[in-house]
Amino acid sequence: MSLILTLNAGSSSIKVGLYAAADEPREEARGQVEALGPAARLEIETGGERTVTEIGPADHAAGLARLVAALAPLRAGRPIAAVGHRIVHGGPDIDGPRVLTPDLIDHLDTLSPLAPLHQPHNLSGVRAALAEFPDAVQVAAFDTAFHRGHPWVNDTFALPRRFYAAGVRRYGFHGLSYDYIAGRLATDHPDLAAGRVIVAHLGNGASLCALEAGRSVASTMGFSALDGMPMGTRVGQLDPGVVLYLMGQGMTAAEITRLLYSESGLKGLSGISHDMRVLLASDAPEAAEAVAYFTFRLAREIGGLAAALGGLDALVFTGGIGEHAAPVRAQALARLGFLGLALDPAANAANAPAIHAGPVPILVIPTDEERIIARAAARALLTSAPDQTK
Structure with a gap:
């Protein structure tokens, strides 16, 4: 073989x-x-x-x-x-x-x-x-392919239409991870997969995706991998007026790019580290503030995607932070009881597969982007040269 x-x-x-x-x-x-x-x-x-x-x-x-x-x-x-x-x-x-x-x-x-x-x-x-x-x-x-087919209102910006036609639109990212989670839900939780699910892929790069019947209908990342959640070194949501201000202050495009992609997020907020594990272990007030901002934005993004879906049937955490950082999940979900989201503290501390104590399931599912890539290669291999797998 x-x-x-x-x-x-x-x-x-x-x-x-x-x-x-x-x-x-x-x-x-x-x-x-x-x-x-x-x-x-x-x-x-x-x-x-x-x-x-x-x-x-x-x-x-x-x-x-x-x-x-x-x-x-x-x-x-x-x-x-x-x-x-x-x-x-x-x-x-x-x-x-x-x-x-x-x-x-x-x-x-x-x-x-x-x-x-x-x-x-x-x-x-x-x-x-x-x-x-x-x-x-x-x-x-x-990574962008899973998000194609979004409703137009979740795909466009309020710019003149010629920009949308030229490709300035919300692309969404982390699609390989969301594809894998959608497949796991379909296999292990088909009743949930058929409904309205938010998946939080939280790692050094972080985003959330709203799934309806297994298909992406909205994502927190947009035109680039900068939007939405704050990340290890990326800024997340930012008023574009800030970029105009920085340009007016004489910063070049290269300097702004470095600032937004490499010097911001958890690293910039804390002045300590981009690594959530380091921040959670730190006694520095700046570390706590960076974590608080991250969890506040996480709660806000979950609420926004629940509105995009018109309700919520399940929430899934994945990625390095999503799978392992119990305090991050707890801090964010403390704000979201109105959505029927409540944690079982012991299950959350153990990073158990199911961590909910309320009516809306909250699951922790490890992602496997490499398997999605391998499946794509296997399909292409069978199509182009079936005898090679024998």
């Missing part, structure tokens, strides 16, 4: 998954290279065991080569038949996975200004994989 490699290339890391190719891919190993640059680190996890190796200087191509070499013994001579890539931005028209072609890669490159922290690195991973696996089917799974 041949293999599928999933590839999630970020600004400072490359994450991979190794799967046996099948209708439902079977994970065999995961790995990542962290801290790309002068002192990169390689991690491989298989069979519940994890190894960490310092590898020194590495860019995206070198990091991928080290991952491929580390995974080689696990491949046992089996070929990599498909590589699945996470691509953050697919633009206004792409509503599902696509096999990557030179023309499509060129088109995706033109979208880099819409996702400057992610898209260029995603495409660097694509180019490195094309060089490493020239005979493999290369497949893109898009």
